[in-house]
Amino acid sequence: MTNRLEQVINALDHLHGEDPQHVDLDGEPIAAELLYAQRMSTLLATLNQAPGECLQIAVRAQHLQRWQVPRDAYPEGRVGYLTWRRDQGIRAGDTVAQLMNEAGYSAEDTQRVATLINKKGLGRDPDVQALEDCACLVFLENYFADFSRKVEHDHMLRIIQKTWRKMSPQAHELALTLPMSDDSAALVKEALS
Structure with missing residues (x-):
């Protein structure tokens, strides 16, 4: 550094x-x-x-x-x-x-x-994509479970789908390996099916 x-x-x-x-x-x-x-x-x-x-x-x-x-x-x-x-x-x-x-x-x-x-240039600028991937993955790993308990089920599914669309293929792969509760994993699976 x-x-x-x-x-x-x-x-x-x-x-x-x-x-x-x-x-x-x-x-x-x-x-x-x-x-x-x-x-x-x-x-x-x-x-x-x-x-x-x-x-x-x-x-x-x-x-x-x-x-x-x-x-x-x-x-x-x-x-x-x-x-x-x-x-x-x-x-x-x-x-x-x-x-x-x-x-x-x-x-x-x-x-x-x-x-x-x-986040100007999301999807076109690799650095903007990297920042967005970090934000999405940090959310999924650390804040998703608590957040999902506060949001209505169908709305939560739409949030997951929108989040997923913003992520790169590399982030998709990593997201599927994150430790999640059974409830959180089921929500992600339902949103992506």
């Missing part, structure tokens, strides 16, 4: 660590957003043995300070959700750009990271 990459990752982790919501990890509390960011980076290392610095930063920053603007600050429904997500991406891109500038990255690199965080 280069010095400038390490500087940005450490700065991001400091911001992630400010998340007031904590979860228990092996008996120790950790900021929920920091744990998510760490899981994203770990998964990226599984999917891509030599990711570029911009991709590593974007993956680590994907949910940067989302807790500052909660989802319920926007209207219910798909349009409200998409607007919230877009605004979160813009805000995260601006914050990351500042951190990258301080570390000596070029304006081109900061723009690239913003593009990745906002």
Whole structure:
């Protein structure tokens, strides 16, 4: 890891660590957003043995300070959700750009990271696809079971199907090997049949 990459990752982790919501990890509390960011980076290392610095930063920053603007600050429904997500991406891109500038990255690199965080070019840009694959796989492995208990069955099936369509063939293969509860595995199987 280069010095400038390490500087940005450490700065991001400091911001992630400010998340007031904590979860228990092996008996120790950790900021929920920091744990998510760490899981994203770990998964990226599984999917891509030599990711570029911009991709590593974007993956680590994907949910940067989302807790500052909660989802319920926007209207219910798909349009409200998409607007919230877009605004979160813009805000995260601006914050990351500042951190990258301080570390000596070029304006081109900061723009690239913003593009990745906002997932512009999904399906056409391999780095955007890698970020999306990480997000989908981290969700399926770590958050899917709890989320699925809160969502109506048929709606959950549609969410799984939409998530699956966004993933690459490599991510599909990996997703089918993830440890899941029997209920979660049955939901995925039903959605994909």
